[in-house]
Amino acid sequence: MEKLGIAITGSGSAVPKNTLTNEAMTQLVETSDEWIATRTGIRQRRLALPSESLSMLATTAASQAIASAGIKATDLDLILLATSTPDDLFGTACQIQAQLGATKAVAFDLTAACSGFVFGLVTASQYIKTGVYQNVLLIGADILSRWVDWEDRRTCVLFGDGAGAVVLQGNQSDRLLGFSLKSDGTQNHYLNLAYAPSAQELLSDVNITKGHYQPITMNGKEVYRFAVQKVPEIIDKALFQANLTVDQIDWLILHQANQRIIDSVAQRLNIPENKVISNLANYGNTSAASIPLALDEAVRQGKIKQNDIIATSGFGAGLTWGAAIFQWGR
Structure with a gap:
């Protein structure tokens, strides 16, 4: 009998060891533990070291989720990485696929910012419900500390780094x-990490823009x-x-x-x-x-x-x- 429902059968997570408390934030910007905590509820955040990559955090979380689901990486048909901060602008899911040894799985990134995990959950479920794939790994991971202005107290106090993952599997009854x-x-203009181009002249009549992000x-x-x-x-x-x-x-x-x-x-x-x-x-x-x-x-x-x-x-x-x-x- 075909299993065209989905079940979420395992989970995992990973965060960097490095902790930045609200008290420590006061050395960076004019703020206080009370100001941050009363407005946001945040007391501390984890920040990735220069040696830590998104793929490292994501692979750790993914390995836990795979073990929790009771399957092997080689059982995976699809790896979806929901992220806005890939190690590689072309995508990081394939690096995770290689690190996990998930040789059978197709892998790609999905970008929907803070909605990424929910969008990814629905996307992953469609592959299973149509009978295309049986075992899907969904990862939500971001290292936003690399894209924060640490002199802007309105934003720098908010963000931390981490990864979480779940395994979705075909199931007789649909759990979604x-x-x-x-x-x-x-x-869009209320929250973004925008492209910030700088003009570059290649030839006297050929101009391009050099890519950066603000x-x-x-x-x-x-x-x-x-x-x-x-x-x-x-x-x-x-x-x-x-x-x-x-x-x-x-x-x-x-x-x-x-x-x-x-x-x-x-x-x-x-x-x-x-x-x-x-x-x-x-x-x-x-x-x-x-x-x-x-x-x-x-x-x-x-x-x-x-x-x-x-x-x-x-x-x-x-x-x-x-x-x-x-x-x-x-």
């Missing part, structure tokens, strides 16, 4: 219960407003598609951007605090890594158990946002 994805490019820029007020309005709406849409009500959710795992956003969304949905998973106090905003990092931590702590129903939502640059409702385990 509902989803909804959205994009609005008219609001650091992350963000209008925090507008992004906050966008998130608290759109995220509850899209979770409602995903729940409707899943034919579920809010009180049937066991856990809410939002993109770990700001504790005030997480609290506001939970309140609007009437989800009690004891069902909300949050770890951004320890890691900051790790972009595409934040949801799988929080998921894996909760699984390993024994919070999330077999058959628990999880509502998750990612939101961020693009602007993009999406939600997925899934049941943990086989």
